[in-house]
Amino acid sequence: xRIPEEFLALLRQxxxxxxxxxxxxxxxxVGRSLVGLCPFHSERTPSFHVTPGKGFYxxxxxxxxxxxxxxxxxxxxxxxxxxxxxxxxxxxxxxPQVENDPLESEDRKRRExxxxxxxxxxxxxxxxxxxxxxxxxxxSYLLGRGLTxxxxxxFQLGFAPWGGRELVRFLRKREFSTDxxxxxxxxxxxxxxxxxDRYRNRVMFPIGALQGRTIGFGGRALGSEEPKYLNTQETPxxxxxxxxxxxxxxxxxxxxxxxxxxxxxxxxxxALHQHGLANxxxxxxxxxxxxxxxxxxxxxxxDVILLYDSDSAGQKAALKSIEILRExxxxxxxxxxxxxxxxxxxxxxxxxxxxxxxxxxxxxxALQFQLLQLTHKHPNHLTSDRLDYLRxxxxxxxxxxxxxxxxxxLEWLSKTYSISVAALRDDLQTQLRTKSKxxxxxxxxxKWDTIRHMPQDLESGRKSTPIDERLPLRHxxxxxxxxxxxxxxxxVVKQVQMSVHSxxxxxxxxxxxxxxYAFYAEHEHADPELFLATIDDSAVLQFATKLLQEAIESAxxxxxxxxxxxRDYIQCLIDHDLEREMARVSSELKRALExxxxxxxxxxxxxxxxxxxxxxxxxxxxxxxxxxxTGRRSGR
Numbered sequence: 202x203r204i205p206e207e208f209l210a211l212l213r214q215x216x217x218x219x220x221x222x223x224x225x226x227x228x229x230x231v232g233r234s235l236v237g238l239c240p241f242h243s244e245r246t247p248s249f250h251v252t253p254g255k256g257f258y259x260x261x262x263x264x265x266x267x268x269x270x271x272x273x274x275x276x277x278x279x280x281x282x283x284x285x286x287x288x289x290x291x292x293x294x295x296x297p298q299v300e301n302d303p304l305e306s307e308d309r310k311r312r313e314x315x316x317x318x319x320x321x322x323x324x325x326x327x328x329x330x331x332x333x334x335x336x337x338x339x340x341s342y343l344l345g346r347g348l349t350x351x352x353x354x355x356f357q358l359g360f361a362p363w364g365g366r367e368l369v370r371f372l373r374k375r376e377f378s379t380d381x382x383x384x385x386x387x388x389x390x391x392x393x394x395x396x397x398d399r400y401r402n403r404v405m406f407p408i409g410a411l412q413g414r415t416i417g418f419g420g421r422a423l424g425s426e427e428p429k430y431l432n433t434q435e436t437p438x439x440x441x442x443x444x445x446x447x448x449x450x451x452x453x454x455x456x457x458x459x460x461x462x463x464x465x466x467x468x469x470x471x472a473l474h475q476h477g478l479a480n481x482x483x484x485x486x487x488x489x490x491x492x493x494x495x496x497x498x499x500x501x502x503x504d505v506i507l508l509y510d511s512d513s514a515g516q517k518a519a520l521k522s523i524e525i526l527r528e529x530x531x532x533x534x535x536x537x538x539x540x541x542x543x544x545x546x547x548x549x550x551x552x553x554x555x556x557x558x559x560x561x562x563x564x565x566x567a568l569q570f571q572l573l574q575l576t577h578k579h580p581n582h583l584t585s586d587r588l589d590y591l592r593x594x595x596x597x598x599x600x601x602x603x604x605x606x607x608x609x610x611l612e613w614l615s616k617t618y619s620i621s622v623a624a625l626r627d628d629l630q631t632q633l634r635t636k637s638k639x640x641x642x643x644x645x646x647x648k649w650d651t652i653r654h655m656p657q658d659l660e661s662g663r664k665s666t667p668i669d670e671r672l673p674l675r676h677x678x679x680x681x682x683x684x685x686x687x688x689x690x691x692x693v694v695k696q697v698q699m700s701v702h703s704x705x706x707x708x709x710x711x712x713x714x715x716x717x718y719a720f721y722a723e724h725e726h727a728d729p730e731l732f733l734a735t736i737d738d739s740a741v742l743q744f745a746t747k748l749l750q751e752a753i754e755s756a757x758x759x760x761x762x763x764x765x766x767x768r769d770y771i772q773c774l775i776d777h778d779l780e781r782e783m784a785r786v787s788s789e790l791k792r793a794l795e796x797x798x799x800x801x802x803x804x805x806x807x808x809x810x811x812x813x814x815x816x817x818x819x820x821x822x823x824x825x826x827x828x829x830x831t832g833r834r835s836g837r
Contacts, residue, residue, distance in 0.1 A: 204285055206731075208297045212285070213730055215292035218256050218269040225276055225456065226251075233753055240276055241265045241499050242530070250750050256730030259746040266746025268733050276499055278411040308437075311381075315438045318377050318385045319407075319415040325371050326359020326405040326418075335367075336360035339404045342423055346468060347549045352475045355450070357407045361400035361420060368398045386417065386433035400431065406446075406467040408433070408485070411496065413449035417441075419467055419485070432485070442490040445497075446470055446483040452500065454479035459503035462536075462561065463489070464544055465510055465518065472545030476553040478561075489522035494529050504532040506561055507570075508544055511537070516574060523567045534564035568606050569613065571597050587618060595625060599632035676777035679770040680705040680714075685752050686762045686770075687717050688729055688745065693767055694721045700771045703778050712741045713748075783809060 219235060222228065228235035228251060239249035239260040248262035259266035265275070273284040289296050330336040330343075331353070339360030343353055361368065369388045373379075379396050382388040389399045403420030410416045417433030433439055447470040455461045462481040464470055473481040484493060497505055507522060509515040519535065526533045538547045538560055548556045565573075572594050579586035579593070594614055598607050607629065615622045684705075686693040694717055704711040720732050729749055736742040790809065793801035 204282070205297055208294075209285075209734060210731065212288055212292060212294060213256060213269075215294060216269055216288050217253075218258065218272070219251055219253050221269045221288070221291075222251050222258060222272055234750070239263055239265065252750065252753055255749070255753065257733055257746050257749060259743070259750040261747070261750075264743045264747065266743040266750070268730060270734060271742065278496070283412075312438055314377070314381050315385050315436060316414055316416070318372060318381055318387065319417070319438075321372060321375060321377075322368060322385075322387050322418070323357050323359065323407045323415045325368055326361060326407075327354075327357050328359075329362055329367075330358060330360040330405075333362075335362035335364075338402075338423055342404060346472075346545070348471060348475060352471060355474070356447075356471055357415070358471075359405040359407070361398060361403045361405055363402045365398045365401050368400075369396050384436060386436060386439075402426065403431065408439070408444060408446060409449050410438070410444065411448055411452075416444070419446075421467075440492075441485055441487070443492045443496075444485065445493055446485055447474065448482050448496065450474065451480050451482050455482075455500050459501065460506060461497055461501050462506045462508055463497075463522070464508055465515060466543075466545075469508075469544040472548050476548050476556065478548070478553060478557065484518075484522075488518040489525050491525060491529070494525050494531060497526075498529055498531050501531060504534050506534050506536050506564060507567075508536045508538070508560065510543055513577075516577075520571065520574060523571065527567060533567055535567055535570040536560050536564045566606055566609075568598070568601050568610050572610060572614070583618070591618060591620065591625070592628070595628045595632055598629055599636050676773055677707060677710070679773040679777075680707065680710045681748070683767070683770050683774070684710060684713055684717070685748050686767060687714075688732065688749055689727055689752065690762060691721055691725065691727045693762065694718070696767060696771060701774045701778075703774075705774075706777075709741065709744050712738065713745055716741060716745075783813070 219228065225240050226237040226249060228237045229247075230236075231247075234250040234252050236247045237249050237251075238244055238247050239262055241260065242263040242265075244262050249258065249260045249265075251258045257266065257268050258272060267275070269288060270281065270284045273279055273287055274281060277284075277287075279287065286296055330339050331350070336359075340353075343358060344350075348358075369382060372382055372387070373396075379388070379390075382396065383390065387399055388396050390396055400418065400420040402424055403422050403426075406419040406421070407415040408417040408419060417436065417439040419433075420431045422429055422431070432441070435441065446467060451461070451470075451474070458480050460480055462473065462478065464473070464481055464483040466483055470481045470483045473479075484490075505526060507519050509519040509522075523533065523535070538544060542550070544560075547560065551559065575590065575593055575597065576582045579590040581587075582590035591614065594610075598610055601607050601610075611622050611625050611629065614620070614625055683693065683697055687697060698718065705714045716736055716738075717732070720735055724731070733742060733745060736745060787805075787809065790802060790805035793799075793805055
């Protein structure tokens with residue numbers, strides 16, 4: 202979707218990024234910026250900066266950065282057109298007629314049809330449940346589970362009747378094709394090619410996307426049909442691993458409380474919501490996925506409370522979820538229910554206040570939960586399996602990063618199994634030393650760590666050195682500062698293009714350089730906010746906002762760059778290119794000497810003399826590592 206640039210410019214004038222972000226993040230003015238706790242990762246000290254009037258944000262903790270559009274796309278899981286439409290509605294601007302790529306248009310049309318057919322199916326099933334004799338059995342079941350009609354309406358619950366053709370007839374009358382109905386998972390073709398309902402005699406639980414639109418269903422059988430729960434298959438709009446049941450209804454409560462209660466099933470979520478515990482979501486009956494954890498990471502300020510079923514499957518899923526949450530550094534606690542009841546049964550019996558006091562406020566650490574689960578592996582952990590259990594327990598402690606948690610559990614193990622803390626600590630230290638010698642590999646490495654290592658030197662064969670373990674080289678400092686100037690001043694871009702005839706040396710530097718060249722090929726003046734909107738690579742976007750934020754924090758915003766400083770940085774890059782070329786020619790001279798090739802020797806010596814002369818003409822600026830004073834020249 203190609204949205205006219207004039208409309209995007211008008212939208213930026215009408216929408217204040219501070220107003221947008223303030224609905225999700227508490228901001229406080231610090232210096233030139235407004236600062237708050239980042240909504241995209243867990244932190245205790247604010248590192249999320251929004252710059253009023255500049256139209257962008259940047260987090261110095263996780264690297265997230267962008268404009269109001271990218272913020273909405275990230276936090277609400279919207280597409281670019283959806284985010285633009287949301288902001289346009291906010292600003293009271295009608296969406297313009299847009300040019301569409303034929304392939305993109307067809308795909309978007311198909312996806313919209315899937316949303317529409319799911320929305321109609323939701324209404325159909327709910328109507329059958331609430332208003333038709335065919336839904337009486339389903340309504341009786343839900344009311345018998347303690348749900349009120351208000352809750353049923355809130356979650357748009359429904360019922361698929363026995364007949365097997367009612368829904369498809371309803372959808373065909375509204376001119377939905379067989380292909381769309383089948384692709385949405387609402388119908389299926391028999392061996393005779395007849396289109397029939399996929400769901401029959403089932404209570405229907407609509408599954409919403411993060412914004413709330415129905416994208417699939419879970420159907421619970423009321424008879425002996427198998428499977429007990431039948432879920433929509435993967436579709437272009439429904440990916441089970443990307444969805445949390447109840448998220449759209451829980452989002453406001455999660456942000457208000459800073460916590461989320463993570464459950465397994467539909468009824469668990471619905472029951473807690475009905476009892477006023479509206480920060481509850483579920484993983485659709487499966488263990489937490491990395492994608493679902495990423496959603497939680499953006500909204501949870503305090504912790505995730507795991508409340509899974511007490512059966513073996515539920516406890517196994519809890520252990521898997523703990524592993525993912527801890528790897529992604531999301532704080533968590535584990536809750537349990539007395540008498541091994543399911544959450545929906547427990548909250549109905551105990552009531553909201555007692556359930557909260559006896560379950561949600563009586564949580565244990567993930568580490569303690571793991572140690573308790575270990576007892577199932579060692580049934581005789583108090584007697585004959587005691588030592589084996591303790592060895593395995595110490596291995597688990599060694600994987601915990603928090604020394605406070607480890608100490609607390611050492612004390613607990615000591616008291617429970619009548620063994621000295623000193624003995625346990627000795628074994629733990631041995632395990633920690635072994636662990637420290639193992640190569641560390643984090644499967645959930647942060648996406649913004651895109652240039653932590655320099656490329657290998659192809660000529661010398663030397664391995665790369667981590668960038669954060671050495672001081673930047675002079676030419677790298679020059680590149681970085683020139684990129685800041687190029688973001689703020691179109692004249693600097695022209696100077697660099699005319700004088701520097703190679704790509705910048707670091708991958709991220711050269712990527713941002715390419716985006717800047719492309720932008721200024723179509724725009725005469727600097728416009729950082731508009732430029733950020735053109736970047737479709739998240740890592741480059743984060744790097745650009747980081748440079749802009751650092752420049753604003755360290756310099757007067759309207760102070761134009763010193764022309765001599767700009768020339769010095771450009772000369773540094775020219776000198777670096779000459780030095781690299783001299784190294785290449787020196788290698789050729791060495792090979793010519795070894796081979797006795799007098800002609801090649803003469804040519805290499807002449808080329809070296811020429812390069813040395815050029816290098817001698819250039820100046821050698823004494824570059825500093827910190828950002829210089831920068832400003833912005835703009836046609837705005």
